Amino acid sequence: MNKENQTGNTQGNQNPPQKGTISVEARxxxxxxxxxxxxxxxxxxxxxxxxxxHRVDALAVxxxxxxxxxxxxxxxxxALSDAVQTLAERQNESLDRLGELIETLQRIATALEAK
Numbered sequence: 001m002n003k004e005n006q007t008g009n010t011q012g013n014q015n016p017p018q019k020g021t022i023s024v025e026a027r028x029x030x031x032x033x034x035x036x037x038x039x040x041x042x043x044x045x046x047x048x049x050x051x052x053x054h055r056v057d058a059l060a061v062x063x064x065x066x067x068x069x070x071x072x073x074x075x076x077x078x079a080l081s082d083a084v085q086t087l088a089e090r091q092n093e094s095l096d097r098l099g100e101l102i103e104t105l106q107r108i109a110t111a112l113e114a115k
Contacts, residue, residue, distance in 0.1 A: 022030075
């Protein structure tokens with residue numbers, strides 16, 4: 001074979017795409033589609049995370065509000081306990097005075113009967 005025939009054959013045989021191979025344009029197209037799907041999934045995930053973050057914030061505010069209510073109820077219970085203790089002390093004082101009054105009345109009754 002001469003050089004011209006070899007060069008001619010080489011130039012004419014530029015490896016046409018075979019049936020099992022995919023063209024560069026098709027690969028790029030597939031990659032673009034995959035990147036687009038990944039982007040959509042990322043956007044969807046971001047929106048979901050943002051929605052969850054809003055819900056967590058709302059729950060945190062609710063828990064904080066409930067904590068304040070519990071604290072307020074604790075103060076109220078303390079005040080009520082203090083009032084009950086004061087009432088019990090006053091009742092004991094009243095019972096002591098009532099006992100003294102009964103003793104005094106008994107002495108007066110005894111003195112009146114003796115006359």
